[in-house]
Amino acid sequence: xxxxxxxxxxxxxxxxxxxxxxxxxxxxxxxxxxxxxxxxxxxxxxxxxxxxxxxxxxxxxxxxxxxxxxxxxxxxxxxxxxxxxxxxxxxxxxxxxxxxxxx
Numbered sequence: 001x002x003x004x005x006x007x008x009x010x011x012x013x014x015x016x017x018x019x020x021x022x023x024x025x026x027x028x029x030x031x032x033x034x035x036x037x038x039x040x041x042x043x044x045x046x047x048x049x050x051x052x053x054x055x056x057x058x059x060x061x062x063x064x065x066x067x068x069x070x071x072x073x074x075x076x077x078x079x080x081x082x083x084x085x086x087x088x089x090x091x092x093x094x095x096x097x098x099x100x101x102x103x
Contacts, residue, residue, distance in 0.1 A: 007067045009060060010034065010045045 016029035017037040029035040033045055033053035042056035044063050055073060057063045066073050 006049050007054070007070075008047050008049075008051075009063045009067075010047055012036075012043055012045055012056070014040060 012033070013035050014037055015035040016026045017040075019026035019029070026037070030037060033056065039056060042058050044057050044060055046054045046057065046063050046066050048054060054070075055066060057066065
């Protein structure tokens with residue numbers, strides 16, 4: 001199967017922006033890359049054959065470039081999952097810094 005047939009370009013709808021802040025509907029819609037109000041400059045999504053969003057782009061030409069060379073857009077280093085332990089160590093560092101600067 002051709003590599004390019006596995007991907008599809010979809011326009012984002014930004015439906016969450018239509019609802020008032022803090023509403024249940026807006027919070028639900030913000031969980032999806034298709035309907036989220038965030039990153040409004042990136043109007044297009046590249047999705048795989050299962051409609052899983054892979055990456056958002058500002059222009060269709062960037063989407064086509066991603067489809068032709070997906071390996072060029074992969075991160076060079078492995079991204080690790082952010083855990084509670086990481087959060088707590090960052091919180092401890094922040095508290096120490098705050099106490100130090102306070103006096």
